[in-house]
Amino acid sequence: MSAGDTQKHLPLEAMHEEAGARFGAFAGWHMPLTYPTGVMKEHLHTREKAGLFDISHMQLFAVEGAEAAAFLSRACPLDAAGLGEGKSKYTVLLNEEAGIIDDLIVTRLDAERFMVVANAGNAAKDEAHLNAVAEGFDVTVTPLERVFLALQGPEAEGVLIGAGLDLSDLTFMTAAEPRQDWFATRSGYTGEDGFEIALPLGEAQAFAEKILADERAQWIGLAARDSLRLEAGLCLHGQDIDETTDPASAAILWAIPKRLREEGGFIGADALRRIIAEGAKERRVGLKPEGRQPVRSGVPLMNEEGRTVGRVTSGGFGPSAGHPVAMGYVATALTDAGTPLLAEVRGNRVPVHVHPLPFTPHRYRKG
Amino acid sequence: MSKTYFTEDHEWIRVEGGTATVGITPYAQEQLGDLVFVELPEAGKALAKGETAVVVESVKAASDVYAPADGEVAEVNEALSSDPSLVNTAPMGDGWLWKMTLSDESQLDGLMDEAAYKKSVA
Numbered sequence: 001m002s003a004g005d006t007q008k009h010l011p012l013e014a015m016h017e018e019a020g021a022r023f024g025a026f027a028g029w030h031m032p033l034t035y036p037t038g039v040m041k042e043h044l045h046t047r048e049k050a051g052l053f054d055i056s057h058m059q060l061f062a063v064e065g066a067e068a069a070a071f072l073s074r075a076c077p078l079d080a081a082g083l084g085e086g087k088s089k090y091t092v093l094l095n096e097e098a099g100i101i102d103d104l105i106v107t108r109l110d111a112e113r114f115m116v117v118a119n120a121g122n123a124a125k126d127e128a129h130l131n132a133v134a135e136g137f138d139v140t141v142t143p144l145e146r147v148f149l150a151l152q153g154p155e156a157e158g159v160l161i162g163a164g165l166d167l168s169d170l171t172f173m174t175a176a177e178p179r180q181d182w183f184a185t186r187s188g189y190t191g192e193d194g195f196e197i198a199l200p201l202g203e204a205q206a207f208a209e210k211i212l213a214d215e216r217a218q219w220i221g222l223a224a225r226d227s228l229r230l231e232a233g234l235c236l237h238g239q240d241i242d243e244t245t246d247p248a249s250a251a252i253l254w255a256i257p258k259r260l261r262e263e264g265g266f267i268g269a270d271a272l273r274r275i276i277a278e279g280a281k282e283r284r285v286g287l288k289p290e291g292r293q294p295v296r297s298g299v300p301l302m303n304e305e306g307r308t309v310g311r312v313t314s315g316g317f318g319p320s321a322g323h324p325v326a327m328g329y330v331a332t333a334l335t336d337a338g339t340p341l342l343a344e345v346r347g348n349r350v351p352v353h354v355h356p357l358p359f360t361p362h363r364y365r366k367g
Numbered sequence: 368m369s370k371t372y373f374t375e376d377h378e379w380i381r382v383e384g385g386t387a388t389v390g391i392t393p394y395a396q397e398q399l400g401d402l403v404f405v406e407l408p409e410a411g412k413a414l415a416k417g418e419t420a421v422v423v424e425s426v427k428a429a430s431d432v433y434a435p436a437d438g439e440v441a442e443v444n445e446a447l448s449s450d451p452s453l454v455n456t457a458p459m460g461d462g463w464l465w466k467m468t469l470s471d472e473s474q475l476d477g478l479m480d481e482a483a484y485k486k487s488v489a
Contacts, residue, residue, distance in 0.1 A: 022398075038455075039426045040401040223400065223427045292404045292451075294424050317403035317426045324403070346406070346422065 010056050011147050011201045015208060019219050026222055027121030027238075029057040034221040042224035043319040046190055047360070050153040051220035051228075052211055058148055059123035060183065060198055061116040061130065065139035068112050075133045076106065077247070077256040077266045083108045088173040088185050090255050092247060093129060094268030098275060099243035100250065102126050103235060107175040107185060115175070115183055116141075117148075117196070119237050133267065146183075147204035152194030152228075154363070155216040160195060163210035167195055171367030186365060189225065191232025191358055193365045230325055231318045233286060233357030239297060240284060240313040240327060246272060249280040249329065282310060283335045287326040287343075288355035289315075294324040295343040295350055301330055302342045302349070309334055312343060321359045330354065371459075372435070372475050373484035379459060380435045380475065390463040391423065391432055391454065394488045400425045402451040407443040407465065414438055414467060416474055421464050423454065435478065437470040 007030040010016065016023070021032035032054065035042065045051055063072060072080035076091040083089055085108050093101040102122040107115045118126045123143070130141045151160060157168055165178060170186035172193070178184055181200045188194040199207060211217045226236070235241045241250045246268075253261070253276075260266065261276060289295050294317050301310035315326030330341065339354040369383040377395035381388045396402070406422040414420050414434035421432040443465045447453060454462035469475075479487065 033427075034400055038401050043426075227426050292448075293406065294404060294429070296429065317424075319426065 008057070010054055012054055012056070012204060012208060015205060016054065016219065021219070021221060024222070027057060027119070029120055031057060032219070032221045033223045035219050037218065039221065039223040039227065040319045042218070042220045043227050045218060046153045046220055046224065046228055047192060047320050048153065050151055050155040050159045050194075050214075050217040051190070051224070052208065052217050053150040053152065053220050053225055054147070055150050055196065056146070056148045057120035059118045059120065059126070060144040060146055060148065061118065061127070062142045062144055063114040063116055063130075063139060064112060064142070065137070066112055067138040068114050069108075071134055071137040071139040072106060072114060072116075074137070074266060075130060076104065077260050077269070077272070078106060079257055079260060080106065080108070080114065085110055086174050086176060088175050088187055090252075092252070092255065093126060094247070094266065094272070095243060096268055096271060098246040098268040098271035100237065100241045100245055100247065101129060101243060103237050103241060103252075105185065105187060107183075109175070109177060121238055144198070145201065146181075146198040147201055148196065148198045149204070149208060149211075150188050150194060150196045151211060151217065152188045152190040152192045152220075154193060156192075156194040157365075159211055159214045159217045162214050163207065165197070165207075170195070172364035189232075189234055190228040191234070191360060191362045192228075193363055226314075227316055227319060230314050230316060230327065231321055231358060231360045232362060233327065233359065235284070236314060245284075245329075246275050246280070248272065248275050249282050249284065251284045280332060282329045283332050284313070284327060284329055285335050286355040286357040286359060287312065287315070287328055287341070287352045288359075289324040289326065289343065290351045290353070292324065293345065293350055295326050295345055295352060299343045299345055301328060301352070302344065303334065304340060304342065306342070309341065318359055325359045326352070327357065371481060372478035373481065374433070374435050374478055375487070376433050377488075378432060378435050380478070382469070382472065382475065385468060386441055386466050387436070387438070387469055388463050388466050389420070389432075389435060391458055392484070392488075393458050396455050396458045396462070399423060399430060400427065402454050405447040405451045405454065405464065407447065408440050410440050410442055412440045414440060423451075432464060434467070436467075436472075436474040438467040439470075440465055440467050442466040
């Protein structure tokens with residue numbers, strides 16, 4: 001997307017401009033990439049204190065109706081009926097071939113109401129898919145217009161209390177509706193403790209200002225969001241997972257209950273069962289380049305004999321790790337930690353080895 | 368006496384006696400953000416004007432730095448191997464990238480001086 005006027009704009013764009021953000025295009029949106037502090041310090045600040053991210057590009061869907069749970073258990077490999085009220089779960093939308101249409105966080109709000117958080121770039125596709133699956137169920141899927149903020153880092157809870165929002169009762173992957181048309185989960189995309197909070201447009205600026213009045217909090221751009229999630233080993237849909245990858249090769253089978261993998265009932269179940277039985281041919285792994293040169297998305301990976309055995313899907317520098325970090329897919333036989341590989345970067349062969357994920361330990365508040 | 372020229376691709380080249388020092392401009396480093404790696408050429412490498420001489424890598428992306436003129440690499444800034452952030456903190460000083468001999472100094476005639484460059488990025 002090149003022309004600025006075809007991009008979607010964040011409701012709080014003026015605040016980001018005021019903060020000196022540099023903008024760039026992401027998933028059709030005009031997004032703050034960095035602030036004057038710079039990506040390195042923004043990244044470290046999030047791990048040390050509290051980083052505020054405007055993630056309003058992401059799409060929330062309200063899923064409501066007598067058959068909401070049955071519908072979600074059809075659309076996703078998820079036991080929605082067994083999900084407790086106020087509980088969130090990471091899941092995916094699969095196509096019939098078990099390819100990943102999108103990855104989602106689904107939260108049960110009450111008996112007949114769920115909240116689904118989807119990726120910006122997939123929002124339209126997800127909505128069409130969900131509506132198609134919804135035919136035959138007593139359920140409605142409603143895209144919500146909200147400002148969506150993430151506050152991530154060890155000081156997030158305290159900063160929110162100072163801003164008048166006490167979410168200290170929540171633990172990792174639980175959620176609440178603290179005010180009318182607000183939605184908050186204790187989760188995120190950085191590996192840190194933190195929260196994601198959706199709220200009505202009219203209340204958002206005042207709330208963001210209250211957060212930023214606390215010196216422990218500052219705006220963090222999309223560039224640091226990417227380096228934080230990469231160190232945390234979390235997938236970016238469209239890069240690390242897509243419709244050509246399945247949950248087994250993407251190494252996210254942990255998100256699918258074993259019973260469901262066997263019994264099925266969700267779209268893509270037969271294909272997934274077959275893939276699991278045959279064994280995935282390749283698997284997503286962490287990759288640590290030796291030295292300081294980053295290896296990035298699209299770089300081919302070779303074994304020591306020079307045969308192509310995989311590819312890098314995300315890569316960059318990990319400011320907290322202090323070295324380059326990457327993830328990608330390699331042939332299943334080469335997925336053991338420590339396996340030496342070569343990444344071909346501009347004609348040079350950079351030694352890398354398979355590294356356990358995450359690169360920086362998760363620090364979720366599990367209660 | 369030295370003279371500094373600027374390219375449209377945001378390199379600077381400072382000519383002093385027979386050699387020239389090349390780097391990226393303050394504007395360029397600001398656009399790139401924090402650098403984490405600089406891929407430097409070998410001394411002695413022949414460079415053609417417009418050819419990629421150096422690759423600078425930020426947290427997020429890799430960007431080419433082009434040779435502003437024909438010549439040969441005389442020396443590279445080895446300090447950048449351990450501290451690439453020198454390019455951010457002192458792009459026109461300690462963050463220089465390489466020194467080169469020039470085959471034809473008149474190739475620089477078409478480049479901008481500092482005032483013209485500053486106007487172009489204002």
